[in-house]
Amino acid sequence: MMKNLKIIFGLITLPMVLLSFSNCGSAQDSSNKKAFNQNPPFKISEVYYQNWVAGVKEGGSGTNIYITFSEKNTDAVIQNIYFRNQILEAKGNINEPNQFVGYLKNDAQRDIVMDADPIKEAKNNPPKVFPFQLENNQAVIEYWFEGKKNYFKVSNITEKEMIPYPQANPNSHE
Template identity: 45%
Template sequence: MINYFKSTLLLLCLFSLSLIAESCGSTQISNNIMFEANPPFTIKEAYFQKWVAGTKEGGAGTKVHLVFKSIGPEVALKEIYFQNQIQKVQKASNSGYDYFAEFDSNTRSNIIMDIDPMKEAQNTPSQNFPFELQENEAVVSYLFNDKTNYFKIINLSEKERIAYPQSNPNLRN
């Protein structure tokens, strides 16, 4: 009876230790994705800016800006993860160190709803968001040495919202 009790206690302890070991790792997140602590670039400024069009059809959204102090030619920026959305990184045309991603506030407005299943099949499935981020945090994915890496940016500043005019003022008489 005592051996049975010891065996049960030992199994219970091993099971508990395995659960604790599974949950450890402060930089590890879901899907076994790890954040890079020392990326091959330096970010000078990171911010987001909401915008709204002057007409209802024009929409609204948020633009995330990344200004790098240094970034090597061997680094290929891929995507920005922000507020439960994923967008490709684009290079700003005015500078070699400015990048951005645009997030539409109305992301699912282009869903095709039709009685014909072939037309509905054209819808792109929504992506699972792999990170738990605060409102002012983002993750940038990049290729370096043929490997995809992830870097978490905390405390993005928010700049004043841009409200675009209803129409082009230069076209008025």
């Protein structure tokens, strides 16, 4: 009789403990939501993305996203561009100081180790959680201003015609 009570108690307690742990995780996820700044220290004149494909098989393909500012506070530091479930470093352009570009290269198959040995599988990098729910024509600009990290959401990003890079450099003389 006592043994049966212990089993029943265990069967009732275990689901409650597991449920409480699952609630902790969802509470943490909701606190990770990032708020958008509605009045950034810049004005955007143009945002577009452009797909590209290399002329050689191993060259790959990808998408570049371009953000051009008509005005930008000099204290605002543009860090990253969140686009298509990727976090892209915002790279400045020396020739156009008000333009930043994020380079998204379409990776071939990710190297994932599948093995009966869990130690070998543990070497796999878990996918990073993307912090925003964005449409294909939306991006988020991450920037530092006045010592704080901020986020600004951009919508209605236009697509420009794809760039097919040539197979060989036409200027090279072999």
